[in-house]
Amino acid sequence: MPRTPERVAADQALTDAITAVRAAYDPDVDTGVLTEYIVVSAWSTWGSDGDGVSTIMSTPMDGDVPLHRLLGLLDYSLARYRSAITEDTDA
Secondary structure, rough: OOOHHHHHHHHHHHHHHHHHHHHHHHHOOOOOOOOEOOOOOOOEEEOOOOOOOEEEEEOOOOHOOOHHHHHHHHHHHHHHHHHHHHHOOOO
């Protein structure tokens, strides 16, 4: 997928937003350098028949993170959330 000027600007805005969120939620942690991310979002719309339609969108950093790295990021996050559930703590 080509990186148009609009996509480059959107990718930079998303990277800046993720950096700002990290600083806001973990102000006492040295944020270091953001190297990779994947944003997973859920969307709800309505079809022409009025029925609800749900979709999932995955957005990797700059539109191109190797699949094995994306799977690693997601798998690690899932493991943390599952651990938090079983230990009744925050992830």
